[in-house]
Amino acid sequence: MLKMTLPDWKIIALVPNYTIELAELCPWIDKILLEPTQNKILTTLNLIKEEKIDYSINFFSNIYNAMLVWKSGIPYRLAPATKISQIFYNKRLKQRRSQSIKPEFQYNLDLAHAFLQDINQPIVEPNAPYLTFSHNQLKRQKNKLVNQLNISKDKPWIFLHIGTGGSANNLSLEQYAQLIDGLYQGREIILTAGPKEEEQAKYLKTLVLDNSNISILYNKYNGLIDFSMSIACSDLFISGSTGPLHIAGAIDIPTVGFFPSKRSSTPLRWKPINTKGNHIAFYPPYREKNKSNNEDMSNINIFKVLEKLKVWIFQHNLNGF
Numbered sequence: 458m459l460k461m462t463l464p465d466w467k468i469i470a471l472v473p474n475y476t477i478e479l480a481e482l483c484p485w486i487d488k489i490l491l492e493p494t495q496n497k498i499l500t501t502l503n504l505i506k507e508e509k510i511d512y513s514i515n516f517f518s519n520i521y522n523a524m525l526v527w528k529s530g531i532p533y534r535l536a537p538a539t540k541i542s543q544i545f546y547n548k549r550l551k552q553r554r555s556q557s558i559k560p561e562f563q564y565n566l567d568l569a570h571a572f573l574q575d576i577n578q579p580i581v582e583p584n585a586p587y588l589t590f591s592h593n594q595l596k597r598q599k600n601k602l603v604n605q606l607n608i609s610k611d612k613p614w615i616f617l618h619i620g621t622g623g624s625a626n627n628l629s630l631e632q633y634a635q636l637i638d639g640l641y642q643g644r645e646i647i648l649t650a651g652p653k654e655e656e657q658a659k660y661l662k663t664l665v666l667d668n669s670n671i672s673i674l675y676n677k678y679n680g681l682i683d684f685s686m687s688i689a690c691s692d693l694f695i696s697g698s699t700g701p702l703h704i705a706g707a708i709d710i711p712t713v714g715f716f717p718s719k720r721s722s723t724p725l726r727w728k729p730i731n732t733k734g735n736h737i738a739f740y741p742p743y744r745e746k747n748k749s750n751n752e753d754m755s756n757i758n759i760f761k762v763l764e765k766l767k768v769w770i771f772q773h774n775l776n777g778f
Contacts, residue, residue, distance in 0.1 A: 458569050460485030461581040469508060471501075471522070478681040479704070482588060498525070505529040514572055516565045518542050535572055537564070548575065557726040585732045586709035590689050598686040606647065606672035613644045616674075616688060616705075618696035619661060620654040626717045626754050627697035630657065634664035636695070637671070639763040646671045647691070649684075649701065693770075697754075698727045706731045711773065713766065716740045718751035737769050 460468055472480045473492045480489045488508075493501040506529050513526040515536035523545035526534050536542070538549035550571050552564050559567075573580050590598075603610050619633055628636075637646055646665075650658040650673060658673045665671060674687060685704050688694060694705035695713040705712050706729025716724040716738055724738035741756035 458566065458581065458583050459573075461583055462573055462578050469510065471505075471525075476681075479685070482682060482685065492522075501525070502528055505531075512572065512576075514568055515546070516568060518546075533575075535568060535575075537568070548572075554726075555721065557720050557723050559725070560728040560730075561726055562728075562730050585730065585735075586707065587730060588685065588689075588704070588707040590686055594686060595689055598683075599690045602647075602674070602687060602690060606674065608645045608647070608670075608672055612670075613692040614647060614690065615640060615644050616647050616649055616691040616694045618649045618694070618699060618701045619657055620651050620699065626722070626752050627699075628715050628754050628757065630661045630664060632754070632757065632759050633661055634666075635759040636762065637661075637665050638667070639759070640766070641665075641667060641670065644670070648673045649687075650675050698722060698724075703729050705729065706736065709735055712736045714738045715754065715757065717754065718742070722752075734773060737766065739765075 459466075467487045468485060469488045469490060470480050470483075470486045471490045471492055477489060477491060480486055490501065490504055502525060505525070510529065510531050512533040513529075513531045513535065515522055515526065515534070518536040518539050520542045523536065523542035527545040533548060534546040535548035535550065536546045537552045537554065539552075539554075543549050548571075550568055552567065554561070554564055570580060599610060602608065608614070617633065617637065619627070619630065640646070648658045648661060648671060655673070655675060658675075662668045662671050662673065684701070685708070688701060688705050688710060689708045691705070691710055693713065694702065694710045696702045697715045698717075702712055702714055709731055712729050712731055712735065714724060714727075714729065714736065716722060716727060718740045720726075724740050728738070729736055739757055739762050741751055741753055
């Protein structure tokens with residue numbers, strides 16, 4: 458939105474090391490600065506000062522990055538009006554994200570809207586997909602995966618990511634096996650696994666009744682860019698509330714997400730940025746009196762999920778299904 462509205466402006470992103478490859482994929486980012494470790498803060502502060510930045514938007518705010526933009530002397534500093542760190546900003550937007558009444562990405566868009574309104578710019582709204590690869594890139598990646606995993610390019614590919622990196626509750630491996638058994642029907646099932654998730658993926662494969670068409674793709678060897686291109690080759694992406702789900706959403710691959718029902722982790726708050734209708738979410742039944750059950754993913758009935766999911770797949774005429 459910012460780059461489409463302000464095509465001649467320079468956009469600089471401050472990102473942590475583990476997402477720097479994703480930032481490099483974004484053509485609307487002109488320069489990337491690496492979020493510093495504690496002993497590198499002064500270096501980063503000097504780099505920011507050298508850029509002579511006019512405006513900053515802190516989509517996520519804490520004391521550390523609030524002080525960073527303040528000490529950098531940036532004249533316009535916008536962020537959510539959150540806790541004590543808001544004293545370092547001269548522009549604030551009340552959001553109350555903890556109430557989880559909007560998707561997290563919408564709160565970020567609200568901040569971008571507020572900034573563009575402050576500088577009296579008519580807003581250009583972007584459309585999905587927000588992350589794309591060329592036809593030739595995807596053709597090469599698909600051919601590579603066909604050879605690497607010994608899978609058919611003529612069958613639909615379902616990617617299933619079993620890890621969450623500890624960020625949210627997830628289905629059990631037994632539940633995922635049930636899900637795969639119900640979706641198999643001649644499709645290629647590709648289990649994706651990050652660092653330290655290989656053994657889980659191997660064990661899950663043993664739980665599936667017919668595992669002859671199940672492959673395992675480890676994403677730790679070739680980095681996030683290669684992994685993102687692999688996701689872009691899929692016809693359907695399934696996971697818990699995790700980073701790869703949001704990469705798939707940005708590419709606008711149809712996504713299936715599994716979420717807890719507790720307020721801080723609801724499927725509404727962590728909804729991926731697919732186009733309308735390209736995402737479906739499942740979660741435990743919400744219980745007001747016994748809230749611990751809202752985090753218990755074993756309360757998700759996979760047989761009921763499959764009934765709803767198969768109708769959704771049919772109604773949306775997913776590629777090759």
